Amino acid sequence: MFSDLSAQKKEGSSLLCRPDSEDQGPVFDRVLPAYTPCSEHFRLGERSFNRQYAHIYATRLMQMRPLLTERAQQKWGADVRIRKLCDLQTGEQCCIVGTLFKHMELQPSILKEISEEHNLLPQPPRTKFISETDDLILEDELQRIKLEGKIDKDKCVTGSVIAIYGAEKNDGKFTVEDYCTADLPLQTARPALSSDKFVLLASGLGLGSSHADSMLGLQLLVDMVTGQLGDQGEQSGAATISRVLLAGNLLSQSTQDKEASTKPKYLTKKTQAGSVEAIRLLDELLLQLVASVPVDVMPGQYDPTNYTLPQQPLHRCMFPLSSVYPTLQLASNPYQANIDGVRFLGTSGQNVCDIQKYSSMDSHLEILENTLRLRHLAPTAPDTLGCYPFYQKDPFILEECPHVYFSGNAPSLESKLIKGPDGQEVLLITVPEFSSTQMACLVNLRTLECEPISFSAFSADDDDESEMNISH
Structure with a gap:
């Protein structure tokens, strides 16, 4: 009996022992880059909503006036006359720095809806206003003047601080001959990396x-990043992914439970919110991700x-499993960080989608470039985009030029390398x-190239089998 037990113990210990090195496949070590979060100015301390939103516009103009004055002198000469609206003289060629406001008849207004709700039929939803x-x-700070001339009003949005050049005419309007934006801020040189990350x-x-297709593609994406998908070549490539960045809308719009929120509480008390299961x-x-790579x-x-x-x-209390790992970084929106000396800046896309509604621009990439040229992340806030009523400083003004500037939840993947006036x-x-396109992208920190990666599902015509196509 004892001999049988000892034999079983010996056999069990051999099963639990570490396999021989010759039985193991190749091991690919993931090289983690240096990481410095830079989103402190997007963190709110004491929250007070008692202030007026006019302070944001005043602060924005005060912070950006020196930048626009410098750009105006570079473009139109150091001797250009820079006036305030109260000092304008009819017919005088001069430059004015100010904040744009676009008066739009179609812009939604809760006051208009309340005053006209008994007289008008509901209007169809619009994608452009x-x-x-x-x-x-x-x-x-003191006055306003209507603009005409060489400026495309359809591409302009409320809240943009620009410099205009021209003259006031006898009809009280300012005829714009040219205009400029603050353009890109100064940029820290990007370090030279020896290998691809x-x-x-x-x-x-x-x-x-x-x-179900989106969940299948998402699980394959996780398996690819963690090195559990593909052959040794795919695993070697996965080891070069040094960080994962998830840019917003982690949950579906269907988890908002708007219909349930309109019901009396006694009818919804035992109903579990859709977001609870989604968060789990x-x-x-x-x-699965943070056990292998920083996220x-x-x-x-x-x-x-x-x-x-x-x-x-x-x-962090919403993530009892993954928050234990130090590799999980819960960030703000907007997001800013230095990854191996490459400065990343981006949003989850609300600023771009809002500008799309109130301008003629349809391309998310064009709007992204426009905000960078304006040197402001969210010019339409707080007019049509909700934001905190900042009082002393506008945190959305770009003080340092990023190397990678992104926005999430776009209809398609687009990328473009642009250059500023100072190199x-x-x-x-x-x-x-991802839920609609099954696509993500890889950014090479060494070359600043963007590579798409796609997980597309399609069904066969003759049977119920499905196949997953992975390409990058």
């Missing part, structure tokens, strides 16, 4: 929706945090919504 009757106005960008995971699923997916998680429009910008990081180089990326 521009019209030919829109007026473009420039404001400073990649940051994976993904957004719009849409957890909580009923689409997100925690399980993050657990930055940004909130988005449909995620459980404050709605107004800047959105604060998701609370700055910025890679612009619109990160597609």
Whole structure:
């Protein structure tokens, strides 16, 4: 009996022992880059909503006036006359620095809805609110003046601080002959890296929706990053992914439960919110990722945090499994960080989508470049985009030029390398919504190149089998 037990013990110990080195396959070590978060100015301390939003515009103009004055002198000469609106003289060629305001008849207004709700039928939903009757106005601290001339009012949005050159005519309007923006701020030189390292960008995971294909693609994405997918070549490539950045809308819009919120509480007391199950699923997916690679998680429009910008990081208590790992970084929206000396800056896409509604620009990439040229992340806040009523400083003004500037939840993946007047180089990326496109992208920290990675599912015509196509 004892001999049998000892034999079983010996056999069990041999099964539990570490395999011989010759039985193991190749091991690919993931090289982790240096990481420095730079989003402190997007963190809110004491929150007070008693202030007026006019302070934001005054602070924005005060901070950006020296920048626009310098750009105006570079473009139109050091001796150009720079006037305030109260000092304008009819017919005098001069430059004015001010904030744009676009008067739009189609812009939604809660006051208009309340006053006209008994007289008008509900209007169909619009994707654009521009019209030919829109007026473009420039404001400073004291006055405002209507603009005409060589400026495309359809591409302009409220809240943009610009410098205009021209003259006031007898009709009281200012005829614009030229204008300029603050353009890109100064940029810190990017270090030369000896090997390829990649940051994976993904957004719009849409957890909580009923689409099985998106969950299959998402799990394959996780398996690819963690090295559990493909042959040794794929695993070697996965080891070069040094960080994962999830840019908002981790949860689906369907988890908002708007219909349930309109019911009496006694009817919904035992009903579990759709976001609870989605967060649990997100925690399980993050657990797989953070055990292998550092992950930055940004909130988005449909995620459980404050709605107004800047959105604060998701609370760690929602992630009991993955928050144990130090590799999980819960970040704010907007997001800013230095990864191996490469400065990343981006949002979950609310600022770009809002500008798309109130301008003629349709391309998310064009809008992204426009905000960079304006040197402001969210010019339409607080007019049509919700934001915190900042009092002393506008944190959305760009003080340092990023190397990678992205926005999430875009309809498609686009990238473009642009250059600034002082030699700055910025890679612009619109990160597609993963739940609808099954796409993410890899950014090479050494070359600043953007590489798409796709997980597309398609069904065979003759049977019920499906196949997953992975390409990058």
